[in-house]
Amino acid sequence: MNKQPIGIFDSGLGGLTVWREVHRLLPNEDMIYLADSRNAPYGEKSKQDIIDLCFKNTEYLLSKGCKLIVVACNTASTNAVAELRAHYSIPFIRIQPAIKPAALQTKTKSIGILATKGTLTSELFYENTKKFAQGVTVVEQVGNGIVALMEAGKMHSEEMELLLKKYLYPMLEMKVDHVVLGCTHYPFLIPQIKEIIGYQVAVLDTGEPVARQTRNILTQENLLNETESPGKQTFYVNKNPEVFQSFLDKFELNFKAEEIDF
Incomplete structure (x- = not known):
């Protein structure tokens, strides 16, 4: 599983601040980012709605073969990660306010x-x-x-x-x-x-500590990708792709987002 991608999801573009830190620390890892902008913001939804969306996002990332999932959304992390960990066997990295x-x-x-x-x-x-x-x-x-x-x-x-x-x-x-x-x-x-x-x-903010925790868990689980080539970065967004792309462009790394019906 070492060469399988890391999955990251958020209720939109915000998790890019977490992706940036994980990519900076683990540049050889393939990563798949899922932006559920269609359902943003999560913070105003009920706990059950948040949990349901998190399961939906997780299933999508698992269908892409992800070996670990970073829940790059504070609302999702504080409301749904316990349920995700109880249901799935792969590691989940959650975010907490500092x-x-x-x-x-x-x-x-x-x-x-x-x-x-x-x-x-x-x-x-x-x-x-x-x-x-x-x-x-x-x-x-x-x-x-x-x-x-x-x-x-x-x-x-x-x-x-x-x-x-x-x-x-x-x-x-x-x-x-x-x-x-x-x-x-x-x-x-x-x-x-x-x-x-x-x-x-x-x-x-919590981007850098989350990146360190991601590296720690990958190391503990023997899931680190030890190849020396740069990892492939894939971005999926289900609404307003031009807005998402404008934020991705702030990092000046020439990555492109793909709009999906999700």
């Missing part, structure tokens, strides 16, 4: 979490906050509308600027010194976020 490092590093004892409703209301998020953020004020903010604007190609719109200010200014009033991005779409917005909150506030 609550622990933010809580360990804060000087003001106040951190902000910008995430989807599905992530913030999940049992896993509650458990991690309780475990790692004792004695720290956690300012939670649902990022309603952000993913929808990004998937519609409106990342640099006036609407986006107003939304970000609406969500981030209350965090600054609470003296946060770390803002945790609890959605893989959000790292694309880091330059805009820093313009609003200033560069003295740290912004944390």
Whole structure:
């Protein structure tokens, strides 16, 4: 199975921020990325709907022979990975908001979490906050509308600027010194976020830790592709392929996305 691909799925283009880090760390691995943009955003759906979509995505990636699946969506990770692991035998890598490092590093004892409703209301998020953020004020903010604007190609719109200010200014009033991005779409917005909150506030995402965990699990399971040739990168998207491609082009790697009916 070593030469079989790694599968990655997200509710759209956000997981590209995770794919980039995995590809950077494991350039010889073939990877298949599935963007379920037709059903974005996941964060506003019921838990059962999220689970059903995750099973559908997993079945598609398994049909392509994937040896491991990265669930590159915080909402999907916090709501469905336990069910996926119970049902399938292959490894699943999940994403969690970087609550622990933010809580360990804060000087003001106040951190902000910008995430989807599905992530913030999940049992896993509650458990991690309780475990790692004792004695720290956690300012939670649902990022309603952000993913929808990004998937519609409106990342640099006036609407986006107003939304970000609406969500981030209350965090600054609470003296946060770390803002945790609890959605893989959000790292694309880091330059805009820093313009609003200033560069003295740290912004944390989870792409690099997920890449390291992917490498660790592949190593433990003897699944690393040890060939020296560059891995093949395949991207599937089921809505707005031109928007997805515009974000993929930001990495300047000349990869092309394929639209599928999924």
